[in-house]
Amino acid sequence: MSLIVHQLTKSYSTPSGPLPILRDVELSLAAGEAAAITGPSGSGKSTLLHILGTLDRPTSGTVRHNETDPFVLPEADLAAFRNQRIGFVFQDHHLLPQCTVLENVLIPTLVHPHLRPDDRNAYAQKLLERVGLAQRLNHRPAELSGGERQRVAVARALICQPAVLLADEPTGNLDRNTAHAVMDLILELRQDLQMILVVVTHSLEIAEKFPRQMEMRDGVLHPVA
């Protein structure tokens, strides 16, 4: 599995002309690799992550997931691709308040074409056990702490066994200790599951946990020495 970004640009049209967000971004990650992207607000970090996760489309350049360009896929296939190949963790957990912890984790599997109900339930429970929430399966999000909610969000991101896990400020809403715990968990899981992990963060402390660190400045991705 690999994730290769080549000459990626992204710009938005405004009344005063195109506004470039990303300029000739180059990035290459192999299976099991993890990278942290830092940078000031508005530098284009989240935009890059959204494009990597196929939530947004590039203006030019290519993104290849294991030699596949997802943006050539029709909309329905692109959604399936995202469902089966990519996991997302956002700054906000975005858990559905009407569902239990276990159900929230299972949400992505509801549209997965191949997972059998028994298998997915077992795997969801395993993941929740792995993130330390085995006792909270039937709790509602409102009954969880911030860290717990984010751990549920991590489990949800992993339920379809994605090849790529993308996290956008996953610890932005958490206190320092919780943030570290959650990030350690994500890194461990990445190691266990041999996923590509890309995390966008403002926290240099968090970024330092990653073997590869990059900085986004004015839409250009620079490696951090």
Place this chain on the structure above:
Amino acid sequence: MISYRNFAYRNALYHWRSNVPVLLGVAVGAAVLTGAFLIGDSLRGSLRERSLRQLQGVVSVCLGQRLVHEDLAQKLGTGVYPSLILQGSIRAEDAMGVTRHRNRIAVYGVNSAGARHFGLPQDVDWDSERPLAILTSRIADHLGIHSGDGVTLSIGTLSTVPRESLLGHRSADEATTSLRMDVQSVLPSAHAMSDFSLVPNPSPAENVFVPLRFLQQRLERPHRVNALLATEGQAAELTTRLGQNLTLSDWELRVHIAAHLGQYISVESERLVLDPITVQAVTRASKTIQATVEPTLVYLANAIVTGTEAVPNDKPGPVDRMIPYSTIAGLNLTASPPLGSFVPAEVRNLSDEDILLVDWPESPLKGLKAGMPITVLYFQPEMETVQEEKSAQFTFRGYVPLTGSAADPDLTPPFPGVTDKLTISEWDAPFPINHARIRPRDEHYWDKFRATPKAYISSNRARQLFGSRFGDTTSMRIAPPVGTSLQETVDRLIPELLAALAASQTDMHFEPTQERLLQASQGGTDFGMLFLGFSFFLIAAALLLVGLLFRLALERRAKEIGILLGTGYSPRQVLRLLLAESLIVAACGTGLGLLGAVLFARGMLSVTAQLWPSPEAAEILSVHVSPVSFLMGYGLTIIMTGITVWAGIRSLVKVPVPILLHGRTCEDDPSIPRTHRRWFTLAILGCCLIGAGLLGAGGTVTNPDVRAGSFFGGGLLLLVAGLLLVRRWLQADRGSWDHTHGRMALLRLGIRNCCRAPGRTLLTATLLASATFLLVAVESFRRRPDQNFLDRSGGSGGFSLLAEADVPLFQPFSQEPGRGDLVERLQVIYQDAEAREPNGPSRQERLNQAETLLDSLEVLHFRLRGGDDASCLNLYQAGQPRILGVPDALIQRGGFQFSATLAETPEERANPWLLLQTPKIAGTVPIFVEQNSAMWMLKSGLGGLIHQTDDNGMPITLHIVGTLQDSVFQSELLMNSENFRSLYPREEGFRVFLMQAAPDQMAAVTDLLETALAQNGLTVTRAVDRVAQYQAVVGAYLTTFQLLGAFGLLLGVLGMGIVILRSVWERMGELALLRAVGYRTSQLMMILVAENVLVLIIGLTVGLVTALLSVLPNLALGGELPGFRLAVLLLGVFVTGLVVTLAATRSVTRVPLIPALRHD
């Protein structure tokens, strides 16, 4: 456990707070939609109930103008009751001497068996000849009478001989009779027979039941009835049995051996003339028994004179060369014995122009030479309004010896009052006899040879001259086959004849009355569809509200949609999920709505009944439900909700996931791209131009419906243009407000806020504008009689009064001798009045005044074939509409207002009435119909064909060659009098009258005619009132439409309130921030009120302005707009909107500052 299938269900449950308003919105939509179907069910169900109640178990009826023997009822089996059913009027005098009368009364002659079956009071001897009457309470209440009081019943007498034939008795006194009756009892209104009626009409029945025997005796028709009411059996089966049991007497026929010669059999009719179908039946029957048959037509000549001078009947004439009042026979002159011959030996090659005179000793025309001209004077065999004398020229060819076949008085059928009189002078003839012409020689001939013809002409010529719509044969003379005696021939002929008649005569049959009424109870207008149309806006408003509410609810769940899309749900899957959720809510809401539908239907029926111009609607209409309507309402609501929700949320799943994950559903910049702006401008201009064009074109159209339609369509386009303009304005670049301060700045900030969510603002404004537009524009459809209504070219044709009689007038009162009859009656009435009021005007003064009034009247008289009211006042389907025979005078005169005609020539275009005289094309009869009756009641239009039957039950096709507009003739079809007489020969006399009277004389004319013609049950109506009543139905519909539109407007206001609340909720943080920086609550409210009142004003203004523009041309053409009512309505809407706005914005004061700031 969660699954894709139950995910939507769980979402629906979890978000119940936001789904409840959606559910209620759906419930409103379902209630209105299903309610409309239930209204249709209710009309049908109510009419069906009414039909079954009014028939009282009668399933089929044999009702005709032929009188049959009452014993037929028993022969047909159990459950068949004989009756005499007549229409008449009733009057009674109260204690103060004031006479009250009631027209359009149904009089039923009933025997004891019928009375028992129908539950009539049994303390009456129904088989007696006593003048007892049982009245329904409606009549008794109107007349103010009780059991034991006396009433006078006026009904038409029954005449076998056609009244409009030569020997028919036509005077008012002969055509009507007044019966003094004792009221035995009054049927309570709840009594089943109070509603007894055989016709589909919602008007309450007003019945009088009298002993059959009494009626038969007073009408001099013992044992005869005109109706057989069957409560059992199929109509077809009963008709077959009827055919098998009818006797010659029932067919009004006589078959006898001609007594004088004793050589042939004569078949004659009690009506004097054999109708064509009977002639055919006799011919067929004779052929079957191999007998020879000769049709014979004998007629009365006023005079047979030598020369070519036509001397009128009232002049003495040349008595020395004239034979007065003699019969003339038209037959096969060369027929073989015993039916002929009548040709003298020396005469050869007779033509239709030739005449043979009988050689009798005292003849004044003796010694004529062959070839001399002879003139025959005679009254027209069929009178239109007055008896006209005609003449025909013949060539004398010879004398027929008064022996053998020619010496046969049996050639002339017997006619009571003429043939049974000993002298000519004693004739009781309904035509004028100039006694000065009668000489002793004529009496001698009468004394010796009775009605033996004095002249013979060919059959063809006789038919041309003396044939009429009643027939052209007075007898069928039949010679027995060789070797068969006369009596044997009679014995064989009669069964064959009865069989032939039964097979060919279709007017003697049982009609499946119950089936017809149940069919008619489907309703003239489909109320279901009508109310569905009326409720369209309300349903649309409810659905828009549903869409808005669901969309607002989902906007609050933008993050949820974002996470679903982010975790790999395709937009379609998310859409399906949300749609499923909405459908679950819709399913529950619709269920609730079905309960509301019953209440809605009840309410709307109640409103309709209140608005309906006649009170019977309230008595009839009640709520009826059918499972099919519930199913349809349920299914359609779900489908429409699904479509609305889909249209509202499909854009949500196209919002970029990152934006959704931030809890937003739109980009920050909602402005229209520049390329789209051009299209916007073009669309606005296009709508304005086309709309203005339609409005302008509407002003040039005369048809008011087309005009109103074009105004409405044009206005609608202007409305669209106005709303597009609003959208354009909402998304235009806003200028800065930094130069303003204080309240003005706050107001400008509010106005700018109004543009933040242009979609919502536009939706709210659209709801308000559309409702306002509908309320105002619909007024342009409201119709009153036009200003030119009373003009010759208006809806009244220039006739200010319309009258209808229960019993026909055979001699119209506008001319002699009918006028003489009328004056005679007035003399009697005024004599009584003079006696009652000795100090009042004298009889002569009153009479003079009446004569002056009658002189000033212009009257047209119409023939009428009774049937179903084809106007929109009749809730039933008019399966057999009333038909009017239009007099030639009207066709020549022209006038009235037409909606459309098939006129082709300039003459027809100038006077479309000429179209009624166009020859029948492919057997179709040209007719006119009022346009609304054609469209709504007959489901047809110009050029359409309507299938009916003639007097003989034979199918006929009527062709609509013109549609009248705003006409007094909405209840009937109109055909020319000639076609009418030919198709309905048994419908005699005139029942409908149009009269032109000066406005200040209308009341006096009404009083005069209703008094003088009370025996005929004449009711006079002002033409303007008649049309206003028809238009009141349209008014009732429009008011209902507006009422439903007002409900829609309320929903619009409700939607606005919800949008305000949602807006406050969304901007909680922003508002808290403004408070944190020092804004007072009142200032925040001012901002919010400004932005929402602006939406209210925009909606009302766009709707009002475009509606006013659309009705402006109509107003310029003299239309009216109830400005005050509309102003109050719109003010009410504005105030309601303001209250909703204030109530909703007050919530801003309850927003806690700190949590709101944290939340944001």
